[in-house]
Amino acid sequence: MCVRSLRIIFKFNAEGLSVNAVKEVEVDHDEVCDGIDSPAGELLEKLQNPSADMREFACASISRVVQQSQTIPAFLQRDAVRRLGPLLLDRSLAVRETATGALRNLSACGGHEVCEDMVKQDVMTPLTALLRECCAGFETNPTLSLKEQKNPVEDVANEAVNLLWNLCESSSQALCVFNKAGLLDVILQCLERHTNNIQLALSAAHCLHTVTEDNAELLCSMNNAVLGSLESVLLSSETAMAHILLKTLAAGSLWNLKSSLPTARQAQTLNALVATLSQCLELDAGTLIPQLHQAEVSCSAPSSEAGEMDDHQAVAEDMGVEEMEDEEGGGQARRDEKATKMDKDFSDLLPRGKEELREATALLTAQQTSLEIIVNMCCSDDPSDDEWEEASSSDESEMCPDGLSEGNTSLLSPLCLSAEVHGALINHNIPEKVLRKTQFPSTEAMDVCRQNPTWKILMKKMHRVQYRALTCLHNMLSTMDAESLGGAAALQAVAQHLSTLVFSASDIPKEEEFLEAVTSAMRSLLQIIASMKIPQCFTPQQLITLSEAATRCDVVSVRVNAVAILGITGSTLAKEKGTSETLQMIGNALLQVATKDANLVVCGEALDALFDVFADGDEAEKAAKNISLLSALKALQPVFKAKIRKEGKGKYSPEQMCVLDNIKVNLRRFIGYLEIVVKK
Structure with a gap:
């Protein structure tokens, strides 16, 4: 390899891709020219270093390198999973976070086979222990104010929940461990942090939406407390886009758990669920995206705006965001449709200060998820x-x-639909709102994203909303x-x-x-x-x-x-x-x-x-x-x-x-x- 310096970015998003903290790391010029294997071996050796800073550096370096899938075999051949696993319980919180992030990247960029292999190598054991310790740390290290002080334990938990999400999405064995280890309670604790840490709550909600689908064993764990936690999120009065997404994911989890709902609460819960989806689809992304972009422009100095664009372009290129968007699963939703694999929210990939872009990303993810839930609702047996x-x-x-x-x-x-589902969809004008989404994306919204490098990553998400709406229309025509x-x-x-x-x-x-x-x-x-x-x-x-x-x-x-x-x-x-x-x-x-x-x-x-x-x-x-x-x-x-x-x-x-x-x-x-x- 012929690179004199390597930029390591860590703090990982839902795909395991890093963003917020940047370290400049010097790599010897001659080392890199020897090929992929040499850096893999050296970085894995550094995981045993007595210095916490060096272990953190090694984990962050690995997380960066494995984002290029061709490097992954070199790490797997050197037993990377078993070497990183113990560091999930390292005495240093920073090492825990970066080690979990490295495994998260490995699971996200390696695909289903790598996830299966990670589970076979027993990564779930230290991950389960880490999640339980994190949840205990929520109480011993309470957050005073989300804006003024963040609980570092919650940052570790966010990495761990995302790793768990990736594994359970790809491995039936991981899902089995999730059920047997009682990790539902852990995920619910993370979900309940939504008033203090919306990012952790969103990660938990995504994970919960995945593990509750077609999981008969988990249904036995359902009780009023679990359903109550989800309903409390659903009935939240928060209107920020991140909270809209959170409520949408809670609605999806409740739909997955519908057979566990007490008879007396079914009608009320179904109505609240559909109302949440309706409110999400009511939002006009074609109007809101240009408005959000204009707000960003108005609040940013030209020089800082240009700098942020450069930062984001570098991050996007380094992390392969557009490539990952290309790899998102597409297929048409059917009766047993699952939320599209690898189609996750990447909002924490964005540079700090891009709040308007985060809002737009959350909105589009929420609308796509809402449509996918309705696809599943509008299905005949x-x-x-x-x-x-x-x-x-x-x-x-x-x-x-x-x-x-x-x-x-x-x-x-x-x-084909039950009278209750049919009535709820009609009462909330879902057919009309779905049809409106098939007309999306608007020319104005597309022009904004096409002309601004930092917003260009939303174009495929906008199209995907339209595709899901068309699939939803197909299912409604088939069942109503x-x-x-x-x-x-x-x-x-x-x-x-x-x-x-x-x-x-x-x-x-x-x-x-x-x-x-x-x-x-x-x-x-x-x-x-x-x-x-x-x-x-x-x-x-x-x-x-x-x-x-x-x-x-x-x-x-x-x-x-x-x-x-x-x-x-x-x-x-x-x-x-x-x-x-x-x-x-x-x-x-x-x-x-x-x-x-x-x-x-x-x-x-x-x-x-x-x-x-x-x-x-x-x-x-x-x-x-x-x-x-x-x-x-x-x-x-x-x-x-x-x-x-x-x-x-x-x-x-x-x-x-x-x-x-x-x-x-x-x-x-x-x-x-x-x-x-x-x-x-």
Whole structure:
């Protein structure tokens, strides 16, 4: 390595990335040129140094270096986890904090496999002891005033909670230890510090939101005191954005714990929960972000503003913030959706004094989290139309002329949600507020962030709010009746809005996360519009263009949505006069996918759509003959069967195989139907 000095920044945020305190550390020029292994070995050796300052320096150095993932193997090969673990209980608080931060960075930057390995190396034992000592220290070292004096024990606790959060998010074994060690009480103690230390409370709330999801064992630990702590946060009158985020995370935890709520409190808690989400979504980030930026500009001297920008750019580049934003998990939320991995609040990465930017970050994180909670609330326990692997979209005994099979009607059922959830969402105008978020981000807010380096990191977060809103819209269309959503006029307005989002530019947007969310929403909307025979504003050519763009996407669910959209459109057009030419275009597009797509799920959905489009009607019969559909399917049939036989069992789940086998049967029957049509 050829760097004469290395800048070590420690004090870690939710990703384990450091910011507030900066030390200049001299590294010998010749040492760095020897490669990654040499510094790893030397830094790990320094962990045993009798000097607390040297141990602190070594921990801070390790935390900085492991932020570049290619350095991590060198540390793991030298037993870094077992060497750092004892320092979590070092006699020096500063060493405890930096050692915990180093492990936190290792867990955040190393990913799931590294987290699993850390748990196997028993990092949970010293971490559990550290958390308990920290909580005991809250009382023996009380904070006099948040602004005047911070309890150093709380800084250590914040690192420890974030490390615990990372581990429990990635490792089922860590979650098991969390349950058995009774760490829920520790996290609640940290949460209850929200009046004095909002950052620690937020870390605890994030962790709690993670560990309460799909954790049946933890439900046994629930009692009125636990629920009371969460409800007290939920009912707080604080209006700062950090507190809005805190209340949103508490709402998410309560939703995860809903089965533990006493019957007498369920209605009241549900109403408070939805009210919290509603208040969060009511905030207009498109207006607030420019206002917050203007407030920052007004309060900052030009020279200090420029300096802070330089500091932040250096930090952002050093810490790889934009890279981590790129790596955030995207996929479409489904019935068992978890909050997106590695999509955490990075507000304490920001330089001191950037309070307005912290506020904006907290607001966007809160709104994204609110939408993710609503996604989970608006989910049926029955298989929905987009969950291809769980239900066939064509029952082999039914070829419904409208393209909707009996096995697929949950999408249209108004009874998928409980009456209580349905009522709460409607009473707080959640559908309207979700739709408003699909229009975000505003041009003004994007311009502010685009033109200011320190605010540029918010652009992806703003887009992600829109993506979650579109997914939320999809789930609401799938589980709520049309009248609850405003009736035919409102659905037409939604269609017009989605048309503007997708078709206003000269090219279809290529962002995968956007395509996944918007095609899901359009699929659900077209399904409900078709069932109600409502005129819609999409032209067949627009939908064909969208589907062509989507079928080139690497994400399987986007391609599945694309062919489903063509199927719904075609089955509707088949009932109208003079549509055979359009049906031919749709049929050719579906045949192309069914023949050439590498994924059998997509091929199956394309065949399913062909069955729907050409199942009945004079126009469909005419189009089928013009594109030689019968001969094309006969040629495809043995290839499809062979692929199922060769690829199926090793590559696809039993549920998917069941659907594929069903489609294989339907293909044979549909070929028989077309043979009869040809003989007419």
